[in-house]
Amino acid sequence: MSANDLIFIGPPGAGKGTQAKRLCGKLGAPQVSTGDMLREAKTAGTELGLKVADIMAKGQLVSDEIVIGLVEERLSRPDARTGFVLDGFPRTIPQAEALDKLLLKMGRTLKHVVLLEVPDALIVERITGRRTGENTGRIYHLKYDPPPFADRGEGGERLLQRPDDTEEVVGPRLAAYAAQTAPLVAYYADKGLLRRVDGVGSLDEVSARLFAAVGV
Numbered sequence: 001m002s003a004n005d006l007i008f009i010g011p012p013g014a015g016k017g018t019q020a021k022r023l024c025g026k027l028g029a030p031q032v033s034t035g036d037m038l039r040e041a042k043t044a045g046t047e048l049g050l051k052v053a054d055i056m057a058k059g060q061l062v063s064d065e066i067v068i069g070l071v072e073e074r075l076s077r078p079d080a081r082t083g084f085v086l087d088g089f090p091r092t093i094p095q096a097e098a099l100d101k102l103l104l105k106m107g108r109t110l111k112h113v114v115l116l117e118v119p120d121a122l123i124v125e126r127i128t129g130r131r132t133g134e135n136t137g138r139i140y141h142l143k144y145d146p147p148p149f150a151d152r153g154e155g156g157e158r159l160l161q162r163p164d165d166t167e168e169v170v171g172p173r174l175a176a177y178a179a180q181t182a183p184l185v186a187y188y189a190d191k192g193l194l195r196r197v198d199g200v201g202s203l204d205e206v207s208a209r210l211f212a213a214v215g216v
């Protein structure tokens with residue numbers, strides 16, 4: 001069964017991770033974030049982590065081969081059997097084609113591809129104000145979704161700021177999105193899977209639009 005196989009695409013800092021977590025809570029499906037997987041590899045100091053650290057810090061995309069391998073392995077785990085929410089993958093046409101092949105092999109079909117739309121003018125503020133809980137991965141924003149304490153999250157956990165969440169790296173990240181990821185909009189629109197969701201507004205307003213768009 002593949003009732004809940006979904007993808008989130010959208011520019012960096014659009015709110016994909018935030019909204020993917022909320023949707024996963026409703027669907028009971030796992031969030032599969034290639035960005036989180038790569039950051040975990042970096043924190044663990046694995047060979048993969050060392051290989052991608054510099055590329056990520058510069059705001060460039062890591063190779064298709066690396067992320068396709070990660071996603072293949074992740075989607076084969078039991079918790080993804082009845083659905084998944086992919087966040088940050090695919091990000092290039094070759095990644096989308098590889099996912100099509102993988103799903104075909106698994107006898108599954110995509111249900112929705114959510115495009116979270118946020119204008120570039122709002123992206124810098126969203127990205128530079130982001131903080132992430134060290135243990136829970138909870139995403140905060142200093143202004144729009146503030147943590148309970150100035151420098152600590154829920155339960156007193158430390159707040160981390162990503163090395164690529166700087167004004168200098170936002171430009172290259174937006175450029176990578178425009179050049180390599182934006183072509184996916186037409187790719188999925190042609191397949192009748194694209195659901196455009198306006199990502200401007202409060203977190204709850206965006207969630208309400210998202211849930212309506214995917215019918216949950």
Ligand code: AP5
Pocket residue numbers: 010011012013014015016017018019034035036038055056057059060061062063064067087088089090091095126127129130131139140141142144145164173199200201202203206
């Ligand atoms: P990744 O981690 O995927 O980063 P991204 O796509 O740039 O997206 P972000 O995680 O920055 O943002 P988001 O849209 O999830 O926003 P969030 O919800 O956190 O990738 C990082 C790097 O890994 C890439 O640059 C690349 O190097 C590599 N990589 C990953 N996947 C890859 C792939 N498939 N191929 C190749 N390379 C890959 O929200 C942002 C902030 O805004 C938060 O503070 C949040 O609280 C706030 N916010 C959210 N919604 C709202 C709202 N409605 N109003 C106000 N603030 C809001």
